[in-house]
Amino acid sequence: MVHALLEARRALKPGGRLIDLRPTMRNRRVELELSSATLFIGEIDSASTFSDHVAANAALAAALAAGDFRLEHQTTFHYLSDLDSLADLRDFKRGLRRSVMPESIFERIDALTADEGDAYLIRIRREMLIARYRRL
Amino acid sequence: MAIRSDAAGNELSFLLDMLGGKGGQFLEVGCGDGRLTRKYALRAARVYGVDLPSTLPRAGSEPLPASVHLAAASGVHLPFPAGRFDHVIFALAF
Numbered sequence: 001m002v003h004a005l006l007e008a009r010r011a012l013k014p015g016g017r018l019i020d021l022r023p024t025m026r027n028r029r030v031e032l033e034l035s036s037a038t039l040f041i042g043e044i045d046s047a048s049t050f051s052d053h054v055a056a057n058a059a060l061a062a063a064l065a066a067g068d069f070r071l072e073h074q075t076t077f078h079y080l081s082d083l084d085s086l087a088d089l090r091d092f093k094r095g096l097r098r099s100v101m102p103e104s105i106f107e108r109i110d111a112l113t114a115d116e117g118d119a120y121l122i123r124i125r126r127e128m129l130i131a132r133y134r135r136l
Numbered sequence: 137m138a139i140r141s142d143a144a145g146n147e148l149s150f151l152l153d154m155l156g157g158k159g160g161q162f163l164e165v166g167c168g169d170g171r172l173t174r175k176y177a178l179r180a181a182r183v184y185g186v187d188l189p190s191t192l193p194r195a196g197s198e199p200l201p202a203s204v205h206l207a208a209a210s211g212v213h214l215p216f217p218a219g220r221f222d223h224v225i226f227a228l229a230f
Binding site for chain 1: 138139140141142143144146147149150151154155158163165172211212213214216217218219220221222223224225226227228
């Protein structure tokens with residue numbers, strides 16, 4: 001990311017803005033919304049990606065220290081993915097590249113929704129970081 | 137049955153808040169299939185997106201707005217002249 005930041009700075013007009021949008025290092029949470037309650041089911045393990053986050057943070061810190069950018073604003077929010085069925089959740093799992101979704105999540109949802117028919121929602125909650133930097 | 141991404145619209149809401157209503161020329165590094173690009177493209181004069189060839193939209197995908205141009209390129213060797221863009225968006229997923 002160090003080189004990508006240098007390139008981004010080169011491509012930006014002086015005073016231009018860099019928006020950094022990426023997941024944080026918190027695991028994604030799988031939740032089940034029933035008519036009566038919202039339940040926490042489990043986490044999708046993203047530990048294998050943490051070294052990339054550490055590297056990205058270090059690259060940004062270096063860019064700030066070098067006077068290439070100035071941090072203007074930073075916050076987090078939740079990116080929500082809503083799914084209607086376990087089949088959708090299987091599709092979601094197939095799309096994961098390095099994160100791991102344990103089978104226990106499927107087993108638990110299957111057990112909890114046995115009497116719900118279609119009246120439930122599977123929600124995957126991912127914490128995202130968004131920051132704005134000014135090109136100096 | 138479907139996977140509804142950004143179901144609450146938080147990603148777009150926070151991105152637009154960060155942009156503060158500013159338009160201009162955008163570059164998105166890590167654009168993938170244009171999922172995020174579609175959301176803010178109407179607020180930009182022009183958007184260029186770059187990513188690995190395997191992640192770009194496939195033939196037959198839903199068309200992108202005319203102001204959007206996606207291409208295979210590396211974020212460490214951007215095929216653009218210096219000082220071209222008002223905004224660069226790093227939309228990275230690990």
